[in-house]
Amino acid sequence: MEINKIVLRKMNLELKAPFQTSFGVQKDRDFMIVELHSNNHIGYGECVATAKPLYGEETVGTVELILEEILIPTLLDNEIQHPDELNELFKPFRRNNMAKAALEGAYWDLFAKEKNISLHEALGGTKSEIEVGVSIGIQESLESLLKEVEGYVNEGYKRIKLKIEPGNDLTLLEGVRRKFPDIEMMADANSAYTLDDIELFKKMDNLNLTMIEQPLAHDDIIDHAKLQSEINSAICLDESIHSLEDAKKAIELGSCKIINLKIGRVGGLTEAKKIHDFCESKGIPVWCGGMLESGIGRAHNIAITSLPNFTLPGDTAASSRYWNEDIISPEVTVEKGIITLPNSPGIGFEPNIALMEKYTTGIKEIVSKKVFS
Template identity: 60%
Template sequence: MKIKEITLRQLMMRMKSPFSTSFGSFQNKEFILLEAKDENGHIGWGESVAFTTPWYTEETMKTNWHMLEDFIIPVLLNNEIEHPDQVSEKLSFIRKNNMAKSTIEGAYWDLYSQEKGISLANALGGNKTKIEVGISIGIQKSVHELLNVIDGYLAEGYKRMKVKIKPGWDVEVIREIRKHFPNVPLMADANSAYTLNDIELLKQLDEYQLMMIEQPLAADDFIDHAILQKAISTPICLDESIHSYEDTRKAIELGSGKIMNIKIGRVGGLTEAKKIHDLCEQRQIPVWCGGMLEAGIGRAHNIALTTLSNFVLPGDTAGSSRYWDEDIIEPEVMVEKGYIAVSDKPGIGYEPNRETIRKYTVLEKNYT
């Protein structure tokens, strides 16, 4: 593969409703869409999942654009790549900036699978024809409103509920959910809102048979997570802590958690995500695919990754209509009875809607 032309677009799409976590709330989603054309005229697509502020990781949409334009694209444009795995090797001189790297690596994987005439899922080694999905629910204005939201998503068939928690919105909220929905698969996502000083509070969650508590402590607290995991019976799932295969290996060795959330952008692309998946499968650590409020391109990559065998827990890849009045792909991602059908078409399996993309584009730049 030799990419001859790359187009970066900054899009801004408004979500149907605000999304709130322990870090704050927002409704407008700005992101980068990357279009790559190879020497044979094939087009591959990638999507940056970085937010506009560095609350999730140190990366932002603007830093991703800078890294792509000034460092990443100059290295890869017009240079031969035999396999997408080589992309991360060629970019290894750049420290971190995983979301920027993932943006272009996703386009290479799309191109590669198109040229092989197979789906992206098959190119990655996946063999599922459908994937099981859950839903991620932000912090609501009231517990009553949260219960109504959960009830609505259960009616749509979603297989598990993930609710955001933070100090002051945690044990009592989970207690009320369990009172109304005693058997629903339920997990709590803390987004690093707690410290070891909160062990006694977090122990109270053991009573409610949660599937997991996601990232309760700071992103760099492997040791503290291990201490907390020994103190509670609820499985800890690591999210923000995991940026690479090496992070995963160390977390497993330390006993920092019993479940891993794999996000393509956070770990630097599909190649690294697959390595993490394989390691966790060897060590009998279940994994699931987290979401970053992606539009259709990023959502398509998540679906393909989730077809790998050790993705045994429902992920966050909800249907397009969960977030958008209209998505940028055709057909839009659909959820039926808690499952998404996996496309067997070559590449990502969805066709970008150029009219919709143009509608939401606020900045565009071409590189040859």
Template identity: 55%
Template sequence: MNLKAIGLYVIKMPLKLPFSTHLGTVAEREAIIIEAIDSTGLKGYGEAVAFSSPWYTEETVQTCYHVLKDFLIPLLLDSDIIHPNQVDVLFKGIRRNHMAKAALETAVWDLYAKQKNMPLARLLGSTATTIPAGVVVGAKTAAAAIDQIEGYIEEGYSRIKVKISPDHDYALLAMIRGKFPDIQLMADANSAYTLDDVEKLKALDEFGLLMIEQPLGVDDIVDHAKLQKQLTTPICLDESIVSFDDARKAVELGSCQVINIKIGRVGGLKTALAIHDYCKDRGVPVWCGGMLEFGVSRAHNIAMAGLPGFTIPGDISSSSRYWEEDIIVPEVTVRNGAIEVPDQPGIGFEINYKRLKAACSFEEMFRL
């Protein structure tokens, strides 16, 4: 692929609205944008979607930067890869650090697609021209959640996700269902429950939810299988699935009926595609999760979410949902509940360098 340089840009921007879960509130988003450059000057982009603190996974922006700079980038620049699938093999000697790996791997995928003059979505096997848009509500009160949902329905979003916890679940969902009886509704627990809460979770069956996402421990598969046997509502696993084998074991054990695929969480597009294919062959629906991303990661999600196994609208919303101004042009927009899949080479979006530089706190370039 003739890689000649890798650039890292640490950026930070405030969210338009703070995003709250039982784990905390995010008011400002930090990330790393990766720029992969070949010998002709062609550029591909990826995004490290770890947060500033280790509340979602053990990775942070700072740990990603360290692993990228000191391990992954030297490995990549010292290699002679001819296809992005080789990046995963190249990084096998570095344990975990999935978000750092995915950031670099997706930049290579974007560059490779541009070298082939193909849209990334088509290169991955998608034929979709649009994807349905879902959105997640992260509000501290039921009244605020209702207000947000009303606005999102007016904007055309076809699936709504709300955050729940043991002290903020039944009453919240009852209010939402009372106000919006027909919306596609799902709940995300972010591991707030234990098996001691079985009766509390069984009570949520009456709301006809699409799924309850990650009710139990972040690294659990076994207890989720016990819980799923007692619920009518499908369980979706998120944090528990960080590898292909995790997905395989969860399906085999009956730990879930749905899987959330996040490119960053599973270490890159190669693994994400493998999980998609495995689940599709076994009739297990998948959907694309969100990480309060900037436009680069959002663009990779759009390319992936058009694959046929993604039968549930993902957490892929418009750029304006989070940012006054995104770092890509054109910005991602939702029209009539759908997002267009770009037909331009690579991710199909250009970098807004003026906005990138304005949001950038540190940058570094590594050359062959």
């Protein structure tokens, strides 16, 4: 196939409501869409880096630089037969995983469209539908949290994730559990705690949590192993896992019982598949986390979740959970906690060009005449 143009599209979408985590309140989202244009199709990838380096070290600005100066020239200077090859091709360039994932994701989408197959089929997915949960930010009060939870329980979401932070944790979790004794519920700390909080986490053992996500430092696997040995609740690692090697070390140390797979955090769909396969061989379940993606990133999440070891509901809620209008057609919808996988070629959702133009804040085009086998 021939790639004749690459487009880097900066965008901004305003959230329907502020989303609060332990590291701040988010009211809108700056992000980038990567487009790979061939003679016949356009492949779309979404970069999950944000305006500030709060979740990870990358930002929309750093991603743009790395794509323009390093990754796109590398792609265009090499012969590629399959999207998996990009994983090795980009390996000499350290980190910058979100930038890598955005370009690789666009290539995967284009590859699947050129082959006239769905992205989940191209990835080797085995499911026709996936179970999903919802992530709820820190609320002003227990009453408002209970109302929020009740709405999503009534909609049929299969798991409720509650963001926590020091001072907004045990009392809120206990309140939700009292009202909803049987729901699948988990806590996400986003690295806000230390080993000094072991007694707090021991108290959480009484709440029958599905997991506690990333309670300790964002780059740690040692202290998490100590904490996991002291509590019964399963620890899930998120920010600590950037590669297959990270996953191997964390599992060997006993740092977690579950891993959250985010495509952007690990550097793309190929690395996510590798981690999925290894975890499956070790009996460690995985699930797909969310980064407040638009419909394009959401579609990639849906596709990867079709792999068999994604046995826990992920964070891929309906488009309407976050956005007044998403940039794809049709928008992602959830029926009683289930998303049916699309069967049309590529990501399975058509970008809404008019809405993409509406929310575009900057655009760059790179013209190429590179032909791939």
